[in-house]
Amino acid sequence: MINYKDLGLVNTRDMFAKAVAGGYAIPAFNFNNMEQLQAIIMAAAETKSPVILQVSKGARNYANQTLLRYMAEGAVQYAKELGWENPQIVLHLDHGDSFELCKSCVDMGFSSVMIDASSLPYEENIALTRKVVEYAHKYDVTVEAELGVLAGVEDEVAAEESHYTRPEEVIDFATRTGCDSLAISIGTSHGAYKFKPEQCTRDPKTGLLVPPPLAFDVLHEIEKKLPGFPIVLHGSSSVPQEYVKMINEHGGKLPDAVGIPEEQLREASKSAVCKINIDSDSRLAMTAAVRKVFADKPGEFDPRKYLGPARDEMKKLYMHKIVNVLGSNGKA
Numbered sequence: 497m498i499n500y501k502d503l504g505l506v507n508t509r510d511m512f513a514k515a516v517a518g519g520y521a522i523p524a525f526n527f528n529n530m531e532q533l534q535a536i537i538m539a540a541a542e543t544k545s546p547v548i549l550q551v552s553k554g555a556r557n558y559a560n561q562t563l564l565r566y567m568a569e570g571a572v573q574y575a576k577e578l579g580w581e582n583p584q585i586v587l588h589l590d591h592g593d594s595f596e597l598c599k600s601c602v603d604m605g606f607s608s609v610m611i612d613a614s615s616l617p618y619e620e621n622i623a624l625t626r627k628v629v630e631y632a633h634k635y636d637v638t639v640e641a642e643l644g645v646l647a648g649v650e651d652e653v654a655a656e657e658s659h660y661t662r663p664e665e666v667i668d669f670a671t672r673t674g675c676d677s678l679a680i681s682i683g684t685s686h687g688a689y690k691f692k693p694e695q696c697t698r699d700p701k702t703g704l705l706v707p708p709p710l711a712f713d714v715l716h717e718i719e720k721k722l723p724g725f726p727i728v729l730h731g732s733s734s735v736p737q738e739y740v741k742m743i744n745e746h747g748g749k750l751p752d753a754v755g756i757p758e759e760q761l762r763e764a765s766k767s768a769v770c771k772i773n774i775d776s777d778s779r780l781a782m783t784a785a786v787r788k789v790f791a792d793k794p795g796e797f798d799p800r801k802y803l804g805p806a807r808d809e810m811k812k813l814y815m816h817k818i819v820n821v822l823g824s825n826g827k828a
């Protein structure tokens with residue numbers, strides 16, 4: 497049993513309270529490899545932004561859970577080396593789907609866990625979330641829960657039907673579970689294809705898809721029911737069209753990939769939304785940079801020569817999100 501405090505990590509409690517009061521959101525970036533982690537830490541250290549490092553169940557299986565935990569511990573030291581005196585870094589389990597998985601993360605030094613029981617019936621969601629909260633809180637680990645169903649793929653679970661979070665349920669859910677933050681469904685979804693073309697309109701000038709707006713009315717109703725309670729948005733990649741173009745121009749095939757417009761995320765950050773999850777945009781940045789090197793320099797075979805540019809592109813993306821979208825720069 498290792499406690500996150502011994503690793504130099506922090507939980508989300510104070511971080512979220514400050515973000516809600518200050519009208520900004522904390523970036524939650526997924527990682528499963530060294531270059532992503534380096535880019536996240538460089539961007540956070542340079543902008544002095546609190547940051548949440550997210551590990552999905554799939555990432556644990558891919559990279560090995562122990563290795564990822566040591567990488568996060570190393571990230572704290574690396575941040576200090578970069579001149580960030582008091583790094584505010586959370587290590588968070590993304591979309592935990594069982595008590596055992598959440599417990600294992602608490603026991604190995606995670607400072608925050610998500611129990612995603614949103615696909616279960618309401619009472620079962622409450623019971624499982626409550627069980628995780630009771631365990632995690634013994635070690636001062638904070639817990640994110642989810643109410644409502646996002647479209648798309650949530651860690652190998654594909655939801656055919658999405659439905660918005662019902663504001664009339666949130667007080668009961670938050671009170672009975674004791675969760676520290678709540679992920680809600682207001683129209684975001686996971687992956688690079690957040691909307692079907694038939695759900696969108698098309699910009700006549702560019703021919704690009706314009707997605708339907710997020711349900712801000714639902715968000716505001718939830719905020720009224722739970723004043724100051726930390727709200728989380730999953731599926732918040734914007735799917736930057738310059739990366740989609742770069743990928744498609746260099747042998748890729750991502751037709752009609754579309755995400756959440758950044759202005760809407762900026763707007764959401766000013767509300768009780770205090771954590772915004774971004775994974776797909778980093779995947780796109782990395783893929784675009786790697787494809788470009790492969791196309792421009794077919795003789796290149798040193799991984800540092802294509803993963804290095806990929807890391808630079810991801811760092812640029814993370815800094816942009818922190819400064820121009822979430823507004824968390826200078827808050828740590």
Ligand code: G3H
Nearest residue numbers: 552554555650651686775
């Ligand atoms: O919400 C899903 C995250 O983007 C993690 O994705 O399960 O493929 O690692 P993954």
Ligand code: 13P
Nearest residue numbers: 687730731732733775776
């Ligand atoms: P994106 O697929 O939009 O990046 O969402 C990531 C996410 O919600 C991770 O939990």
Ligand code: ZN
Nearest residue numbers: 686730731773
């Ligand atoms: Zn998610």
